[in-house]
Amino acid sequence: MGSVTVDPAVLQQIGANLKSSAAIIGNKVTDARRQDFGAAQAGRSYSAEGTKVHDGLARFATWLQNWQGAVDKTGAQITTSATTYATVDDANVRKITAVGVQLA
Template identity: 40%
Template structure:
């Protein structure tokens, strides 16, 4: 890895992402690009919204014993139960993705505050 570069997901595409010196934060040899972290948080928020939208679609397209017919009521109930589980999983993933997006977004704020404080200390020495 070259100095000033990070590799991996930059929030948009796989590959290498150049890190501008003005936005780079160095700590113990770890380089963090706040813009890339912000992009990741944004993508996570989008994912959370998509998961929620799909949970609504699952809920709107219910299927159960009545749709399966009298002779297949048991199978219809199992399909219904499976759809309820899928909706629940989607909602749980939505909640987890939203919480992760919030945490990652807060990281950008903390990094910015830490970097600004370090700059003030350097300027005052």
């Protein structure tokens, strides 16, 4: 039978990296929402196209915000899971050694 090794410290670092990435993406959401290009900037003959560009930028900002939220929640869940793994493993070791089994 195979085995799996879980390194909580590595998982916590992965979670922290994801949360850091989410913060960077969040900054890009702010940048995307600052884009004011629209009908007026496109010019009189291209107002319809300018409106389409404006709407596309708004959809992009929303998509980016959703992505940021997903990355942040994934990082948080990985960090929480790593802590849970460590806590459960520590408790199991205490229970096993309490009955006299030597783990080595």
